[in-house]
Amino acid sequence: AQSVAQPEDQVNVAEGNPLTVKCTYSVSGNPYLFWYVQYPNRGLQFLLKYITGDNLVKGSYGFEAEFNKSQTSFHLKKPSALVSDSALYFCAVSAGYSSASKIIFGSGTRLSIRP
Amino acid sequence: SQTIHQWPATLVQPVGSPLSLECTVEGTSNPNLYWYRQAAGRGLQLLFYSVGIGQISSEVPQNLSASRPQDRQFILSSKKLLLSDSGFYLCAWSRDLADTQYFGPGTRLTVL
Numbered sequence: 001a002q003s004v005a006q007p008e009d010q011v012n013v014a015e016g017n018p019l020t021v022k023c024t025y026s027v028s029g030n031p032y033l034f035w036y037v038q039y040p041n042r043g044l045q046f047l048l049k050y051i052t053g054d055n056l057v058k059g060s061y062g063f064e065a066e067f068n069k070s071q072t073s074f075h076l077k078k079p080s081a082l083v084s085d086s087a088l089y090f091c092a093v094s095a096g097y098s099s100a101s102k103i104i105f106g107s108g109t110r111l112s113i114r115p
Numbered sequence: 116s117q118t119i120h121q122w123p124a125t126l127v128q129p130v131g132s133p134l135s136l137e138c139t140v141e142g143t144s145n146p147n148l149y150w151y152r153q154a155a156g157r158g159l160q161l162l163f164y165s166v167g168i169g170q171i172s173s174e175v176p177q178n179l180s181a182s183r184p185q186d187r188q189f190i191l192s193s194k195k196l197l198l199s200d201s202g203f204y205l206c207a208w209s210r211d212l213a214d215t216q217y218f219g220p221g222t223r224l225t226v227l
Contacts, residue, residue: 044218
């Protein structure tokens, strides 16, 4: 069975500082990993995904994530936070095309950027 | 390009009344379709998903049902709403079950 965990309910960062939102996963075989962002009263927006290839994935709005197979992690990062990055972030995982498994989502991490 | 629509955007209904939420996708064919509920701005609960017309899988037994009368249309229904049905309902689509899901704007349902 696959699972995904976001260990922090909330992350607080000062504007201009680097940010990290943590995600760990458990899946049989090679995972597909995703990050989404949700602004208040909006649907989720896709940020980036890892399927194969370079472990560092770049996505929308200057975000990037690093796939670490040995630590089963896929942390979301940004070098310099903006107040407008404040939102709810979801990590998600699936077991890949061959598995016919669905994506499952983490519980979400609320990111708050203070001016 | 593909777009996904949900309506209504907001809905206030009395307890015991029926419900119908609609989701449509444009610009793709034979999508996988999903209904989620989100309570209090936190986690997503997958309610139903569909891999084709008339094919519905239920993830959580409850007061709701889903139907897919057309390839790109997904409907969430209830015969009698409960207070606990309040929440933010999100529809999504994907090309493959294991790959990226794209979400609609959501419907805010308040049951009074």
